[in-house]
Every structure is written in C-alpha cells, then in structure tokens.
Amino acid sequence: MAHPLPRSVTIHPAARLQGRIRVPGDKSISHRALMLSAIAIGESRIEGLLEGEDVLATAAAMRAMGATISRGDDAIWRVHGVGVGGLLQPATALDMGNSGTSTRLLMGLVASHPITVTFTGDASLSGRPMNRVIAPLGLMGADITASPGGRLPLMVRGLCPAIPITYTLPVASAQVKSAVLLAGLNAPGITRVVEPVATRDHSERMLAGFGAQLTVEQSETGRVISIEGEANLKPQSITVPGDPSSAAFWMVAATIVPGSDVVIENVGLNATRAGLVTALRLMGADIEEQDARTVGGEPVADLRVRHATLRGIDVPHDLAPSMIDEYPALFVAASFAQGRTIARGADELRVKESDRIAVMLAALTANGVSCEEHEDGLTITGTGGEPIAGGATIASNLDHRIAMSMVVAGLHAQKAITIDDASPIATSFPNFFDLLQTLGGDATWG
Numbered sequence: 184m185a186h187p188l189p190r191s192v193t194i195h196p197a198a199r200l201q202g203r204i205r206v207p208g209d210k211s212i213s214h215r216a217l218m219l220s221a222i223a224i225g226e227s228r229i230e231g232l233l234e235g236e237d238v239l240a241t242a243a244a245m246r247a248m249g250a251t252i253s254r255g256d257d258a259i260w261r262v263h264g265v266g267v268g269g270l271l272q273p274a275t276a277l278d279m280g281n282s283g284t285s286t287r288l289l290m291g292l293v294a295s296h297p298i299t300v301t302f303t304g305d306a307s308l309s310g311r312p313m314n315r316v317i318a319p320l321g322l323m324g325a326d327i328t329a330s331p332g333g334r335l336p337l338m339v340r341g342l343c344p345a346i347p348i349t350y351t352l353p354v355a356s357a358q359v360k361s362a363v364l365l366a367g368l369n370a371p372g373i374t375r376v377v378e379p380v381a382t383r384d385h386s387e388r389m390l391a392g393f394g395a396q397l398t399v400e401q402s403e404t405g406r407v408i409s410i411e412g413e414a415n416l417k418p419q420s421i422t423v424p425g426d427p428s429s430a431a432f433w434m435v436a437a438t439i440v441p442g443s444d445v446v447i448e449n450v451g452l453n454a455t456r457a458g459l460v461t462a463l464r465l466m467g468a469d470i471e472e473q474d475a476r477t478v479g480g481e482p483v484a485d486l487r488v489r490h491a492t493l494r495g496i497d498v499p500h501d502l503a504p505s506m507i508d509e510y511p512a513l514f515v516a517a518s519f520a521q522g523r524t525i526a527r528g529a530d531e532l533r534v535k536e537s538d539r540i541a542v543m544l545a546a547l548t549a550n551g552v553s554c555e556e557h558e559d560g561l562t563i564t565g566t567g568g569e570p571i572a573g574g575a576t577i578a579s580n581l582d583h584r585i586a587m588s589m590v591v592a593g594l595h596a597q598k599a600i601t602i603d604d605a606s607p608i609a610t611s612f613p614n615f616f617d618l619l620q621t622l623g624g625d626a627t628w629g
C-alpha cells in the first residue's frame with residue numbers, strides 16, 4: 184500500500200542503500216495502453232498498468248468518452264473499447280490534472296472524431312505550450328480554441344472525416360508525433376509523420392500490436408511513420424514493463440551513496456528510453472543488466488547498481504531525446520562526480536511540468552552545488568563523491584521529477600534536505616517512499 188503523500192518531506196542522509204525493488208509500470212506505455220484499448224472493439228486486458236494520477240486521468244477521460252474500464256482485484260485492468268470513430272462527446276470538460284501526455288495524445292484522438300471536448304489542467308499543465316499539437320491538428324481540420332499563448336483551458340472541435348497530412352516535427356516530441364498518428368487513425372487515407380530526430384517509439388509499437396497498418400522507414404529527412412486511417416483495432420492483452428524514468432532515481436541513488444548495492448527489477452530498456460543508462464556508464468557507473476528479456480514487446484532487464492565514483496562528462500547531445508525526463512536525476516548524479524559535467528542540448532526541459540533547468544539550478548545551488556545555467560542545460564561541478572552541503576528547503580514547483588531528484592540528492596548530503604511539496608510524486612510514482620524505505624532510506628513527513 185502506498186504512503187499517502189504529505190506535502191512536506193525531509194530526507195536524511197543514508198548510510199547505504201541495499202535491497203531489491205520493482206518500479207511501477209511505464210507511464211508512457213500505460214497511457215497508450217488505455218487509449219488504444221478504449222478504441223479497439225472488444226475487451227483488452229492490461230497488466231502492470233501504472234496506477235499514478237496521470238494515468239488515472241487518462242482512464243477517467245476514456246470512460247467519459249464511452250469506454251468501459253475496470254480494475255480487478257487481481258490488479259488487471261479490463262477495457263471495453265468503442266471502436267475507432269466511436270468516441271462519444273463527454274458530458275463535462277476533461278480534467279487532465281498534471282499530465283502533458285494525456286492532454287496532447289487525447290487532443291489528437293478527439294481531433295478526428297465528430298465531438299467537441301474541453302481540456303483543463305492544474306497550474307503546471309495550464310502553463311505548458313499546446314501550439315505544437317494545435318498546429319498539425321488544425322491542418323487535419325480540427326477547430327481548436329485555446330487560452331492565450333496556446334495554453335489550457337482549450338476546446339477541440341473535431342472534424343470527421345479529418346484530412347490526412349504529412350507532418351514534419353519541428354520539435355523532437357513523442358507527444359506531438361503520437362497526437363498526429365492518433366488523429367490519423369480515424370482519417371481516410373495515409374497520415375505521415377517525419378521525425379528528424381527519433382523519439383520514444385511506444386506509439387508505433389503499440390499501434391502495430393493492435394493491428395493498425397503502420398510502417399516505419401528511414402529517409403534522408405528522418406524516420407517516416409505512415410499510418411492507414413479508418414483502422415480497425417483488435418483488443419489485446421498487454422503487459423506493461425517497469426518505467427525506466429522511475430528506475431532512474433534508484434540508479435542514481437545507488438550510484439552516489441557509498442556502500443550501496445541495489446537490484447531494480449523489470450526495467451524497460453527500449454533504446455529510445457535508455458539514454459540515462461548510457462550517460463551514467465560514460466560517467467563510470469556500475470550498472471549490470473541481469474536476465475535480459477522481452478515484456479509486452481519491449482526489452483526489459485533487472486539492473487544491479489552498485490556505488491561508484493563518477494567522473495564529469497560532456498553529455499552527448501544525441502542522448503537528449505532518450506533521457507529527456509531523466510535530466511533532473513542526471514544533474515544530481517553530476518553533483519557528486521569528479522570535475523565538470525556539461526549537460527546541454529536539452530532546451531525542452533524548459534517546458535516540462537516546471538522549467539527543469541531553472542528549478543534544478545535553484546534547488547542544487549541552495550544545497551551547495553556549483554552550477555552554471557545555459558539556455559539549453561546546466562554545467563555542474565561535482566564533489567568527487569563527497570556529500571553535498573544540503574540543509575535547504577527546495578520548491579518542487581508541481582513537478583514530480585524535481586521532488587524525486589532532490590530526495591535522491593538528500594540521501595548523500597551533510598545536512599537534511601526538505602522538499603516543500605512531495606505530493607506531485609503521486610502523478611507517476613505512488614509507492615516511491617515505500618521503495619525508499621525498502622532500500623534503507625529515511626524520510627520524515629509533514
């Protein structure tokens with residue numbers, strides 16, 4: 184049973200972390216499993232679904248648009264879909280909470296249905312840019328009225344039949360790619376997305392798994408994904424692998440706390456997601472893959488991570504898309520490395536749940552870490568393995584990854600670190616503090 188997450192939490196330095204843990208299901212895959220099941224005809228079963236607030240917002244939205252969704256005592260989710268084209272007009276606005284993925288992917292689904300849907304969200308989500316999806320969905324014929332700056336609340340009036348398009352992504356975003364592909368599912372003809380830089384490919388894998396006619400080719404301009412519209416999706420049994428973005432916190436924690444030896448089971452290692460493992464290994468981390476296997480069509484392994492002394496690196500820019508959500512955790516790792524780590528080429532961090540460059544700069548600096556800000560990242564000079572000073576209270580800014588990263592930093596600090604509001608952690612990792620306790624970490628609530 185997960186701890187209720189109180190607002191304020193203080194993290195005490197840990198002696199060492201030890202044990203075996205299993206992280207919850209992958210958030211990206213969980214959203215997609217619910218969405219595609221909800222537009223297949225018949226009953227799909229989903230095992231290992233992440234039961235975090237973001238994914239529950241997707242489940243509530245799919246119910247509001249006609250799907251029947253239940254969770255059995257066996258923790259298996261059963262979804263009866265309405266068929267592509269069968270989504271119903273929801274009675275009220277859809278509240279997407281803190282979840283960018285729910286919002287942008289569902290805007291795509293709605294865009295090619297003959298329904299009108301209003302999307303709302305919390306203060307963080309209401310500050311995030313939606314023009315990146317409004318633009319292509321507008322080309323497909325959807326009529327979208329947004330708040331100033333292309334923000335939430337916004338209303339999507341779908342067009343059916345929608346216009347299939349060929350769209351080249353102006354920003355490396357799996358959410359934009361997926362929004363266009365999902366809209367294309369109910370458009371007559373072929374919808375194409377060209378991505379100059381490859382991003383996570385869970386949508387492509389799962390759409391093909393549900394029976395959509397989808398092809399991926401490499402062209403001179405990038406990866407070209409083509410989907411045939413007016414598709415018939417067949418219900419599936421899906422097993423969701425563990426989330427590498429959640430495993431990231433424990434990989435870094437075990438690496439930086441002396442004497443640690445941790446096994447993280449069932450971690451998804453899809454190459455479009457595994458950039459942090461590569462970056463940490465370049466820094467000298469000790470990460471061993473055990474029992475490599477395939478779960479739900481995705482590569483998975485158990486990761487044994489032992490304490491190691493890290494060295495600063497110039498993080499290769501081409502890793503950015505495959506570790507985009509892991510930068511806050513990487514910044515923490517860099518804080519304990521020998522010498523300088525330069526992590527740039529990640530300007531997308533500015534438009535996540537918070538401005539992750541500015542917020543991590545403030546949080547680390549307040550705890551004695553030497554950081555320099557760039558428009559597209561941070562340069563961090565680490566301690567060479569010694570504890571950081573700690574002692575400050577940091578603001579999580581409605582951002583789960585900031586909160587979890589600073590919990591990890593607090594495990595190897597001279598003085599305890601307090602996070603003003605840990606409740607956003609429930610969006611992606613409801614049992615985070617249970618796992619901290621399992622490994623021997625110490626937190627004081629309230």
Ligand SMILES: O=C(O)C1=C[C@@H](OP(=O)(O)O)[C@@H](O)[C@H](O)C1
Nearest residue numbers: 211284355356357358359507508
């Ligand atoms: O497609 C997805 O599931 C996601 C894509 C990424 O966002 P962008 O598409 O904005 O890069 C990532 O940051 C987010 O956590 C999940």
Ligand SMILES: C=C(OP(=O)(O)O)C(=O)O
Nearest residue numbers: 281282283284285508535
């Ligand atoms: C950016 C994230 O999610 P989303 O865009 O779905 O809010 C995240 O989980 O780090």
